[in-house]
Amino acid sequence: MIRQASETLTVRAARPGLHDFTDRVVDWVARQGMHEGLLTLFCRHTSASLLIQENAAPAARRDLEAYFARIAPEGRGYAHDDEGPDDMPAHLRAALTQVHLSIPLRDARLVLGTWQGIYLFEHRHVPTDRMIAAHLIGV
Amino acid sequence: MIRQASETLTVRAARPGLHDFTDRVVDWVARQGMHEGLLTLFCRHTSASLLIQENAAPAARRDLEAYFARIAPEGRGYAHDDEGPDDMPAHLRAALTQVHLSIPLRDARLVLGTWQGIYLFEHRHVPTDRMIAAHLIGV
Amino acid sequence: MIRQASETLTVRAARPGLHDFTDRVVDWVARQGMHEGLLTLFCRHTSASLLIQENAAPAARRDLEAYFARIAPEGRGYAHDDEGPDDMPAHLRAALTQVHLSIPLRDARLVLGTWQGIYLFEHRHVPTDRMIAAHLIGV
Numbered sequence: 001m002i003r004q005a006s007e008t009l010t011v012r013a014a015r016p017g018l019h020d021f022t023d024r025v026v027d028w029v030a031r032q033g034m035h036e037g038l039l040t041l042f043c044r045h046t047s048a049s050l051l052i053q054e055n056a057a058p059a060a061r062r063d064l065e066a067y068f069a070r071i072a073p074e075g076r077g078y079a080h081d082d083e084g085p086d087d088m089p090a091h092l093r094a095a096l097t098q099v100h101l102s103i104p105l106r107d108a109r110l111v112l113g114t115w116q117g118i119y120l121f122e123h124r125h126v127p128t129d130r131m132i133a134a135h136l137i138g139v
Numbered sequence: 140m141i142r143q144a145s146e147t148l149t150v151r152a153a154r155p156g157l158h159d160f161t162d163r164v165v166d167w168v169a170r171q172g173m174h175e176g177l178l179t180l181f182c183r184h185t186s187a188s189l190l191i192q193e194n195a196a197p198a199a200r201r202d203l204e205a206y207f208a209r210i211a212p213e214g215r216g217y218a219h220d221d222e223g224p225d226d227m228p229a230h231l232r233a234a235l236t237q238v239h240l241s242i243p244l245r246d247a248r249l250v251l252g253t254w255q256g257i258y259l260f261e262h263r264h265v266p267t268d269r270m271i272a273a274h275l276i277g278v
Numbered sequence: 279m280i281r282q283a284s285e286t287l288t289v290r291a292a293r294p295g296l297h298d299f300t301d302r303v304v305d306w307v308a309r310q311g312m313h314e315g316l317l318t319l320f321c322r323h324t325s326a327s328l329l330i331q332e333n334a335a336p337a338a339r340r341d342l343e344a345y346f347a348r349i350a351p352e353g354r355g356y357a358h359d360d361e362g363p364d365d366m367p368a369h370l371r372a373a374l375t376q377v378h379l380s381i382p383l384r385d386a387r388l389v390l391g392t393w394q395g396i397y398l399f400e401h402r403h404v405p406t407d408r409m410i411a412a413h414l415i416g417v
Contacts, residue, residue, distance in 0.1 A: 002141045002280045002415070004175055004277065006245050036282055038318055038413050040177055040241050044252035046193045052377045054324045054369055059358035063366050064373060071210065071349065080198035088202050091193055095203060099191045099255075100241050102318050102378045104413035106284050111411040113322035116377075133250040135177050135243035137141070137276065137415065138282065141280045143314055143416065145384050179316055179380050183391035185332045210349065219337035227341050230332055234342060238330045238394075239380050272389040274316050274382035276280070276415065 002139055005032045009041075009132045013048065013122035016086075017065045020055065021132075022118045026110065028134060035108040037138015041118070042100045044131045047090030048122050049097040055117030068093045068121075090123035097121055105138055141278055144171040148180075148271045152187065152261035155225075156204045159194065160271075161257045165249065167273060174247040176277015180257070181239045183270045186229030187261050188236040194256030207232045207260075229262035236260055244277055280417055283310040287319075287410045291326065291400035294364075295343045298333065299410075300396045304388065306412060313386040315416015319396070320378045322409045325368030326400050327375040333395030346371045346399075368401030375399055383416055 007028055011021050029039055043050050054060045069089075078088035101118065103110045112118075120130055146167055150160050168178055182189050193199040208228075217227035240257065242249045251257075259269055285306055289299050307317055321328050332338040347367075356366035379396065381388045390396075398408055 002282070004141070006175055006243060008250075036284055038177075038316075038415060040243055042241070042243055042250055044250060044255065046191070046252070046254055051373055052324070053373065054358075057358050057360060059356075060366065060369055063356045063358050064369065067350070067370050072206070078198075078202045080193075080196050080202050082196060088199065091199055091203065092206050095190055095192065096235055096374055098377075099237075102241055102320070102380055104284060104318055104320055104411045106411070106413075111286075111320055111322060113324070113409070115324055116322065131252070133243045133245070135245075137177060143280070145314055145382060147389075177316075179382055181380070181382055181389055183389060183394065185330070185391070185393055211345070217337075217341045219332075219335050219341050221335060227338065230338055230342065231345050234329055234331065235374055238376075241380055270391070272382045272384070274384075276316060 005136045007134045009134055011120045011130045011132055013120060013130055014127045016122050016125055018061045019120040020117050021120055025118050032136050034105060034138040037105040037136055038102060039105055040100060040102045040135045042133040044133060046094055047124050048120060048130050049094040049099060050101050051097050051119045051121045052116050053119055054115050056115055086125050093123045144275045146273045148273055150259045150269045150271055152259060152269055153266045155261050155264055157200045158259040159256050160259055164257050168249060171275050173244060173277040176244040176275055177241060178244055179239060179241045179274045181272040183272060185233055186263050187259060187269050188233040188238060189240050190236050190258045190260045191240060191255050192258055193254050195254055225264050232262045283414045285412045287412055289398045289408045289410055291398060291408055292405045294400050294403055296339045297398040298395050299398055303396050310414050312383060312416040315383040315414055316380060317383055318378060318380045318413045320411040322411060324372055325402050326398060326408050327372040327377060328379050329375050329397045329399045330379060330394050331397055332393050334393055364403050371401045
């Protein structure tokens with residue numbers, strides 16, 4: 001019988017950039033005891049986002065962070081800067097990446113590839129806790 | 140018992156840019172009477188897209204529109220310009236944003252954050268009606 | 279009664295760029311015999327991605343490929359180049375597009391618009407087989 005599970009994962013973003021929380025997700029999914037289904041993660045913020053990326057090379061993460069800092073830079077005279085120079089670029093970087101991820105579950109495992117990790121992409125400078133809604137449906 | 144609901148929402152895009160249709164989505168979801176589930180929205184076009192963004196500051200929307208106009212500009216001598224200079228940049232901006240959104244439903248509410256709105260991002264100049272397929276599964 | 283189906287589609291990417299595999303997806307979905315549901319495709323790689331795009335004009339595909347080659351170019355002195363100059367730009371282009379697609383199924387058909395095709399976006403030069411996980415839930 002198909003059933004569902006829902007949770008809110010709180011991910012600490014102590015600095016801007018990519019934060020791997022794959023283990024948290026894998027653990028929560030494992031505890032639901034399903035073997036086939038669909039996981040959806042949803043970031044409840046507009047100045048942080050989600051990304052599936054290469055999980056082996058720290059240099060790849062630094063390149064990614066530098067790239068988004070370059071194509072959506074701070075301090076360009078945005079009309080919207082209520083919360084400072086990192087406010088509007090945060091929204092732009094969120095728009096360019098993902099607010100949600102959906103990952104099938106098969107044989108009781110997420111079908112992530114060998115080199116794929118699940119990241120919170122924090123775009124603001126102030127350390128903060130981010131809420132990621134998790135939803136699983138399956139058997 | 141898990142069940143489904145499907146609908147097509149028609150969103151009027153009278154001008155290019157971001158069009159908030161959060162209320163339409165929230166209303167349709169509420170009418171399905173579910174309390175836990177997963178909503179998926181799918182944009183049936185390649186020159187418009189979907190975005191979850193900051194719903195409070197009009198300046199943020201203007202900055203977003205200006206940003207995408209800058210990184211995927213009109214009139215750069217694209218090979219594909221069958222429908223005019225706004226044809227190919229529309230496809231590029233759609234590729235950089237989202238064709239679909241998935242949002243969990245919990246306690247009979249979408250888990251949207253306080254500042255998150257659901258937007259149609261229209262990339263063409265001619266006013267048009269856009270079809271957004273909505274699918275809800277849950278209890 | 280709601281049920282699920284899961285499969286891995288292997289898509290051959292003989293060259294970098296966009297590879298249309300809509301027919302493969304449509305065929306697999308049709309064989310599951312459902313009339314209402316939700317399809318999710320998930321790319322199990324970090325140097326290839328998924329995209330829904332214009333399926334009629336070859337020029338649009340060439341423009342798209344040229345655009346991503348321009349905004350995330352090879353040979354810019356990335357810190358991460360373990361696998362060559364096309365390694366890091368591949369991750370960037372994947373981050374800018376989609377790792378997963380969700381498409382509702384209605385009246386036994388995916389709700390793809392007339393001009394929408396499903397593409398694997400290959401970012402590496404070496405010809406390779408890419409694994410796309412497919413998950414369908416519905417009735």
